[in-house]
Amino acid sequence: MTKGFVFDVRRYAIHDGPGIRTAVFLKGCPLSCWWCHNPESQAPGPEMIFREGRCIACGACVEACPERALSRDAKGRPVAGLGSCARCGACAAVCYAEARRMAGREATVEEIMAEVERDAAFYERSGGGVTFSGGEPLMQIDFLDALLRASRGRGIHTALDTCGYAPRESIDRIRGMVDLFLYDIKLVDDARHRELTGVASEPIVENLLALSRHGHAIRLRFPVIPGINDDEKSVQEIGALASSLPTLIGIDIIPYNRLGAEKYARLGRPYRLPDAPALPAERIKEIAGILGSFGLHVNIGG
Numbered sequence: 001m002t003k004g005f006v007f008d009v010r011r012y013a014i015h016d017g018p019g020i021r022t023a024v025f026l027k028g029c030p031l032s033c034w035w036c037h038n039p040e041s042q043a044p045g046p047e048m049i050f051r052e053g054r055c056i057a058c059g060a061c062v063e064a065c066p067e068r069a070l071s072r073d074a075k076g077r078p079v080a081g082l083g084s085c086a087r088c089g090a091c092a093a094v095c096y097a098e099a100r101r102m103a104g105r106e107a108t109v110e111e112i113m114a115e116v117e118r119d120a121a122f123y124e125r126s127g128g129g130v131t132f133s134g135g136e137p138l139m140q141i142d143f144l145d146a147l148l149r150a151s152r153g154r155g156i157h158t159a160l161d162t163c164g165y166a167p168r169e170s171i172d173r174i175r176g177m178v179d180l181f182l183y184d185i186k187l188v189d190d191a192r193h194r195e196l197t198g199v200a201s202e203p204i205v206e207n208l209l210a211l212s213r214h215g216h217a218i219r220l221r222f223p224v225i226p227g228i229n230d231d232e233k234s235v236q237e238i239g240a241l242a243s244s245l246p247t248l249i250g251i252d253i254i255p256y257n258r259l260g261a262e263k264y265a266r267l268g269r270p271y272r273l274p275d276a277p278a279l280p281a282e283r284i285k286e287i288a289g290i291l292g293s294f295g296l297h298v299n300i301g302g
């Protein structure tokens with residue numbers, strides 16, 4: 001039985017490919033983008049999320065922890081204890097205030113497919129299907145392969161939402177089972193990409209070009225982050241790259257929002273864009289105009 005780690009399964013998703021879909025979010029990502037709005041997706045295994053505002057200082061989690069990883073502060077709230085957290089989830093299981101929650105769970109292919117199949121009637125009527133997202137689904141290649149195979153076996157339309165940073169062998173292994181690639185492109189400039197995501201852009205661009213050469217349908221997803229990639233040069237570079245793809249269906253502009261910022265505090269991590277402003281609607285329209293000048297079909301939003 002093939003197993004993997006997922007951090008969410010979202011039904012009735014309408015921004016993750018055509019029609020009504022179920023989006024399955026796999027854990028683990030090789031990138032660490034400064035603006036990531038799903039920081040709980042980045043680590044490969046489960047992580048503890050603590051929402052301090054919900055904590056009623058009952059102490060149940062401290063009692064439940066088998067590793068003595070928790071103790072109580074002067075107000076009775078849980079703080080680090082003597083031991084190390086083994087991410088077992090025992091504390092979250094007893095926290096009825098839902099202040100503690102595990103991000104990520106292990107699941108079998110059969111368990112995920114049972115959830116996906118619940119909405120099969122909606123997929124047929126709406127032209128939808130299943131989207132595997134993340135994190136980066138290609139990080140769990142055996143799990144992803146089995147999920148795609150099972151979806152295909154059931155006649156369900158498949159989309160893969162990917163950052164494209166993966167060994168070519170992994171992509172070659174699954175690309176024949178993917179009906180649509182939702183391919184994230186943040187920056188073409190290699191040095192800037194390394195600085196802001198932690199990895200080079202070159203393999204991402206190479207994998208994208210190879211997918212298109214092989215005839216795969218692609219929608220690009222361009223998260224526009226103020227002060228990061230909303231400048232003329234960055235947009236022009238993405239427009240030029242996109243217009244070189246023979247199988248491109250279109251490009252989605254995803255305007256930056258700060259919704260993920262508070263998740264960093266819950267995970268005990270710093271947020272690296274604390275002062276980023278929202279993007280004015282006018283600037284988003286201008287960016288859409290630049291991309292449109294390359295002859296691209298541009299959509300604002302996911």
Ligand code: SF4
Binds near residue numbers: 056058078096097100
């Ligand atoms: S069990 Fe939940 S509510 Fe109670 S102390 Fe622990 S985190 Fe707070």
Ligand code: SF4
Binds near residue numbers: 048064070086088090
């Ligand atoms: S996840 Fe397990 S080991 Fe970690 S704090 Fe909670 S009970 Fe303790």
